[in-house]
Each structure stands twice: as structure tokens, then as C-alpha cells.
Amino acid sequence: MADISDPVPTIGILYPGYSAEDDYPRAETVLGDGSRLPLVHTEMGEDAHRVDALRDIGSDEVLATGAAKLTATAAPLDAIVWACTSGSFVFGWDGASAQAEALAAAAGAPASSTSFAFVEACRRLGVTRVAVGATYPDDIAERFAEFLGRAGIRVLSLSARGIITAAEVGTLPAGDVLGFAAAADHADAQAVLLPDTALHTIGLLDDLDARVGKPVLTANQVTVWQGLRLAGADRARPGLGRLFASGRTE
Template sequence: MTDAATTVGILYPGYSAEDDYPRAEGLLGDGSRLPLVHTEMREDAHRVDALLDIGGDEVLATGAAQVAAKAGPLDSIVWACTSGSFVFGWDGAAAQVAALQEVAGVPASSTSFAFVDACRRLGVTRVAVGATYPDDVAERFVEFLGTAGISVLSLSARGIITAAEVGTLPADLVLDFAAAADHPDAQAVLLPDTALHTVELLDDLDARVGKPVLTANQVSIWQGLRLAGADRGRPGLGALFAAG
């Protein structure tokens, strides 16, 4: 397989920051494809019951079939939703990915595991988290990271209920939010919401905070490429991609 032939299927719930993915295709600049389908979201809410619903096996299986029909053969597939994966807990999120991989027939992952693998790639074990979610949902992400041995030194939660609202946040606010979420002893800042536009801000985020800032859409794309065997250094997409 060559990098130029890499096709990563993206399953994305609802409508908010899905345009980050075609933007990322342009920034990758090597012909890699990130075909995306919108999976069913019966209710747009950062609430546990709604998140369990959008991450159900049947919903993802339908999405996998749709993205394969749209794009042809895939090299990997990613459930591009952080809260709709970590809300199941570590074991539940692992079962979710296993079921997706079985129906898709290619390596699969989710954004929650992508954050863990990205931290491991960078040697990061202490983080600060800037979450757009309500407190109870954000705490589940903290627990998920803790299971992987990643310590959350500080948690900032904005309490935004809908992904649609998160998708409207302007670049200057995203930069300010990341800087405010930092902790002096954290090795990286994590922004765990694929509804947040960040792909065109990745280098600016790292520069503003003075350390790696890992964002949901960034780690989702990186994970898909890594699983597809197209993991190499790429400029313009933050410290994670620069690490190769």
C-alpha cells in the first residue's frame, strides 16, 4: 500500500465540524482520502443516554456499509466521536470497536482510543483536558484516560449540550479555551470533541499553549492513517503528525 492510496472511512455523528475532514485531506497533500458519512443521531445532546444511543452497534454497522458503498474499499475505519465511545467505559468502547471492525472488515478504532494512542506516541502521561461537555460527561473521559494510565491534572468543562453549538465556536475562542485549560505540569492539552473545528488551527494551538494540543478530529485522522499503515511525519497538522 502507498500513502497516496490510503482511504480511511470516517463515521461522524450529526452535523457540526464534519468539514474538518475535507480540509484535512488538503493539508495531508498526498492523495489520502477521508470519505465521511453522517451516522444517525436521533438526539443531539451531550447526555449519557443520548450518547449511548448514537454509538450503538447497529448505528455504526449501518454507517460502515454506507461509507464503503460511497468510497469503495477502505484501508481502515474510525468512529469519529469521543463522547459516543468513552461513555461506554473502556471495555464497552473496546467491544464497540471490535464490532465495527468485524462488520467493516478493516482495522477500526474510535476517537477515544485515538487519544490514548496519540498520548502514547508522544510519551505523554500527564494531561490537561478542555472539554466542551457538561461535567458528568467530561468526568467519564477522565475515567477512560485513567484506565490507560494517563493522569488528568486539570479538567475544564464548558457545559455545552449540543454538538451543533460546539461547531459554531470561532477560532479565537478555541485558542483561548485551549490556553485556559492548560496546567503547568501537563505534558499536553486534550480537546475531546469532534464537533469542535480544529484542523486548520493545529500548529497555532501548539504555539499558543507551548506544548502539544491534541484535538478530536486530529487524533481520529492520525489513528485512521496509522491503522492503514500510512503513519509518517506530516507538516501543518500539529506536534502529533510531526512526530511521524
């Protein structure tokens, strides 16, 4: 049970298009403490895991428009997160940093993206060696591995499923997600990372950890966790995988 002194934050979520956005109200329910995750769908000109399309959906203009909608309807925000891994790491480390800074300025709140959420989640768990199960095409998956490498996280194995659209990823059933995570594992990896926010995972987090036998970090999971961390509300919580069970240690 939460301490009554714990903050009950409002974390704004900017989500591109429509695929697994229902993971966020599901996460609100599992959190069960009144934490709010208001979500705005940002413009997606083309649903494609391709560099030019991803740069378009992650542009400062698109995110600023989404932030304005959130601040108009859900202010005050304690944090805001761009819930798109590929639409952040595709800019590279420096570009993704500038993207988050611009979003913070637009929203008037601490800001981050799912790409940095993965890095911070690995740091929280002391993870430096990972296996990656990406739904993306090979070239996009390799950019994620490069991004992790900038943070000192070694990718021991990289599995790319080659799915072009987020809409298709969002239709993958639970059994496929569990099997994909298990198949992506590497014996020497400390965790398995599933980087696509189009993948439904919030209802599977404890099952994923149990199936693989180590932490499985998923995009929608780390996005919520990062928002709570930025808001100072990342206490230990059940039902959302080993990352949430770890709680705040600093």
C-alpha cells in the same frame, strides 16, 4: 514530499450529525498526498451530551449502518474510525473496545474510535500527564478522564464548558478555541486534550501548539491520525500539529 512507496490510504470516517464535519475535507487538503477521508453522517436521534443520547448514537446498529454506506461507496477501506469521543468513552473501556471490534467486523477493515485515538496519540508522544479542555457538561467530561485513567494517563486538570449540543460547539470561533485551550492548560501537563469532534480545529493545530507551548491534541486531529496509523501511513507530515510532525517511530 512523500516517498512514492508510501501507501495512499482510504480512511472511512463515521461522523455523528452535523457540526464540524468540514474538518475532514480540510484535513485531506492539508495531507496533500491523495489520502482519502470519505465521511458518512451517522444517525443522531438527539443532539445532546447526555449519557443516554450518547449511547444511542454510538450503538452497534447505528455504526453498522454507517459502515455499510461507506463500504458501498468508498471500498476498499484501509481503516475506519468512529469520529465521536463521547459516543465511545461513554461505554467505558471494555464497552468502547467491543464497539470498535463490532465496527471492524461490520466494515471488514481495522477500526477504532476517537477515544482510543487520544490514548494512542498520547502514547506516541510519550505523554502520561494531561490537561483536558472539554466542551461537555461536567459528568460527561469526568467519564473521559476516567477513560484516560484506564490507559495510565493522569488528568491533572479538567475544564468543562457545559455545552449540551454538538451543533453549538461547532459554531465556536477560532479565537474562542485558542483561548479555551490556553485556559485549560496545567503547568505540569505534557499536553492539552480537546476531546470534542464537534469542535473545529484542523485549521488551528499549529497555532494551538504555539499558543499553549506544548502539544494540543484535538478530536478531529487524532481521529485522522489514528486512521492513518491503522493503515500504516502515519509518516511525519507538516501543518497538522506536533502529533503529525512526530511521524512513525516503531
